Amino acid sequence: MWLVRLAWLNLWRNKNRTLISMAAVFFAVVLSTVLTALSDGAFDNMVKNVVSYYTGYIQIHRQGYWDDQTLENTILNTQPLQDSIYSAPGVIELAPRLESFSLAASGDVTRGVLVVGTDPEKENLATGLKSKLTQGKYLDSQSNEVLLCEGLAKRLNLNVGDTILLIGQGYHGATAAGKYAVSGLIHYGAPDLNDRMLFMSLNEAQHLYSAEGLITTYVLLLDQSEELNETASLLRKLLSSRYEVMTWEEIMPELKQHIDTDTGNSKIFLGFLYVLVAMGIFGTMLMMMIERSYELGMLLAIGMKKYKMIILLVSESILTVMVSCLIGMICSIPLVYYLNIHPIRLTGELEKTYERFGFEAILPTSTEAEHFIWQAIVVFCIGLFLSFYPVWRVIRLDPVTSMKR
Amino acid sequence: MNRSTVIDAHNVSKVYNPDTIPVYAVNNVHLHLERGEFTALVGPSGSGKTTLLNLIGGLDRPDSGEIIINGVDITKLSDNQLIDFRLHNIGFVFQSFNLIPVLTAKENVEMIMHLQRLSKGDRDTRVGQLFDEIQLSDKLNSRPSELSGGQQQRVAVARALASKPQFVLADEPTANLDTKSAFNLLDIMLKLNQEENITFLFSTHDQRVIERARRVITLVDGKIASDTAPVNVATTT
Numbered sequence A: 001m002w003l004v005r006l007a008w009l010n011l012w013r014n015k016n017r018t019l020i021s022m023a024a025v026f027f028a029v030v031l032s033t034v035l036t037a038l039s040d041g042a043f044d045n046m047v048k049n050v051v052s053y054y055t056g057y058i059q060i061h062r063q064g065y066w067d068d069q070t071l072e073n074t075i076l077n078t079q080p081l082q083d084s085i086y087s088a089p090g091v092i093e094l095a096p097r098l099e100s101f102s103l104a105a106s107g108d109v110t111r112g113v114l115v116v117g118t119d120p121e122k123e124n125l126a127t128g129l130k131s132k133l134t135q136g137k138y139l140d141s142q143s144n145e146v147l148l149c150e151g152l153a154k155r156l157n158l159n160v161g162d163t164i165l166l167i168g169q170g171y172h173g174a175t176a177a178g179k180y181a182v183s184g185l186i187h188y189g190a191p192d193l194n195d196r197m198l199f200m201s202l203n204e205a206q207h208l209y210s211a212e213g214l215i216t217t218y219v220l221l222l223d224q225s226e227e228l229n230e231t232a233s234l235l236r237k238l239l240s241s242r243y244e245v246m247t248w249e250e251i252m253p254e255l256k257q258h259i260d261t262d263t264g265n266s267k268i269f270l271g272f273l274y275v276l277v278a279m280g281i282f283g284t285m286l287m288m289m290i291e292r293s294y295e296l297g298m299l300l301a302i303g304m305k306k307y308k309m310i311i312l313l314v315s316e317s318i319l320t321v322m323v324s325c326l327i328g329m330i331c332s333i334p335l336v337y338y339l340n341i342h343p344i345r346l347t348g349e350l351e352k353t354y355e356r357f358g359f360e361a362i363l364p365t366s367t368e369a370e371h372f373i374w375q376a377i378v379v380f381c382i383g384l385f386l387s388f389y390p391v392w393r394v395i396r397l398d399p400v401t402s403m404k405r
Numbered sequence B: 001m002n003r004s005t006v007i008d009a010h011n012v013s014k015v016y017n018p019d020t021i022p023v024y025a026v027n028n029v030h031l032h033l034e035r036g037e038f039t040a041l042v043g044p045s046g047s048g049k050t051t052l053l054n055l056i057g058g059l060d061r062p063d064s065g066e067i068i069i070n071g072v073d074i075t076k077l078s079d080n081q082l083i084d085f086r087l088h089n090i091g092f093v094f095q096s097f098n099l100i101p102v103l104t105a106k107e108n109v110e111m112i113m114h115l116q117r118l119s120k121g122d123r124d125t126r127v128g129q130l131f132d133e134i135q136l137s138d139k140l141n142s143r144p145s146e147l148s149g150g151q152q153q154r155v156a157v158a159r160a161l162a163s164k165p166q167f168v169l170a171d172e173p174t175a176n177l178d179t180k181s182a183f184n185l186l187d188i189m190l191k192l193n194q195e196e197n198i199t200f201l202f203s204t205h206d207q208r209v210i211e212r213a214r215r216v217i218t219l220v221d222g223k224i225a226s227d228t229a230p231v232n233v234a235t236t237t
């Protein structure tokens, strides 16, 4: 089509103007892609951290347990209850836990510990406990061996194969005491956890605390973190009010807040970026229309229909914007991958917050294809939208006034 | 020669600023043009030449009167119909900047035929003829920036003729040209007039151009002050 050829030729008549437009679009695509890849990557990374953190996505307790974490607030671990939890869409795994405090002794050192009785396989599926093993072997539901966190082991001077004594209070005031061999050591990044956690099998814990069949917590693994709140409210409906359903956001509100400010900031920045590009493109279009108004008036005079001029001008902007969107998209791919492999390190407040939870203070980019495609499309649409300006000018074009000089 | 009416304008007026200080740019003009005329529109600056040509060319609308071209009252056409009417019936040559800078001479002329949806074969034959007539067959593939002002105006004439219009309107076509180029352009226009019976209506200030016109219409303050053949009709080449 000769009009498209003319559009193409027109792009080269003022190379600087075309290059300015293209550069604006190019940088917009690259920056917005990197930005969204960063903010989504940070979110994904956070979720990954949380999942492999002790907390899990969602926890279910007896109503009131969170404020009063004692063995009197337990729930009966039954198959029907598990079944109804599993029936909520998004729930793919759950690990039952019996958590309580106890005094641990080794030689003449004593320490307070958090004893976690859990199903070894399910715990691993839900929170990836096995991957935190640094020495020895993992829990076995049949044996009465325990896993110690490294910090705690160090304080108690214990190693794999050593024995630990636990003394505490069981269900309904019963005495809870036992002697256990240490089968392995695990590492948590968060000192809070690393210095005081001990894992044993659920059966063993129920036995220790005289709490047969009872648990304090279900830890849930979901397949899509986006549906976190939906799944939670569904569970609330599904279960009676005897149970409390808490998301990790409710369990760790400050972390949630940090993520929110982070994504909020990047959205604002993204908005600014779009506005800037829009202004850049609009400026060049304004210049172009001033420069070409005589010529367009002449074309109209000699008999070119307005719709053809609109096709001409819109093809010009589509060509400019599309080409630079494509180049921007292609160039942002290696950049995003580079930042995925060499992630940005966080500093200051944010770094401290991350480390408090034992998370690595890095921002890896998300390399999902949708960022590249979406940002290119968004910027393309901005360009397309702005080409309504020349269209509007053509609609109002009058040959006599535009050819007056 | 086949004498028939191409332009028939009655009581045509155009008033600027009717509410404040009205300017009668064109004031109750009657104009009748036959096929094959070679007519100059003259008059002092501000006398309404451009305005009248714009009205006849359907670029502007009169405040009153009718303009009948080839039997059609163009004042009754819609904007869109007017664009099509211009494309098929009127050739335009402007004072300068007639050509699209990014297109070659040939493409500039071809554009009109693209707009008329002529086939490639038809376009090529016509382009060949036209460039012969304007004596620029060797400049087919030159860009406007590579042509002299006179050559550009000749290409503009070729473009005006590309659509086989009823007549060609030219507003001061030689105003930006040196004497030699002006004569050259005029010779070509005259030749086209004599050999192809092309009708020309052009405005000018240029005495050299006026001398060659067959008929001279003088406008003063938007009114036709005189309408005559020039005293010394030039013998054409």
Ligand SMILES: Nc1ncnc2c1ncn2[C@@H]1O[C@H](COP(=O)(O)OP(=O)(O)OP(=O)(O)O)[C@@H](O)[C@H]1O
Residues within 6 Å of the ligand: B016, B017, B023, B024, B025, B043, B044, B045, B046, B047, B048, B049, B050, B051, B052
């Ligand atoms: N858009 C306009 N608004 C107001 N007045 C106008 C406008 N266009 C033209 N005029 C007035 O109309 C009158 C005729 O102008 P026109 O351009 O037709 O003259 P002209 O004979 O072509 O002059 P020149 O020889 O300088 O080209 C002038 O008085 C001019 O000031």
Ligand SMILES: [Mg+2]
Residues within 6 Å of the ligand: B049, B050, B051, B171
């Ligand atoms: Mg004029």
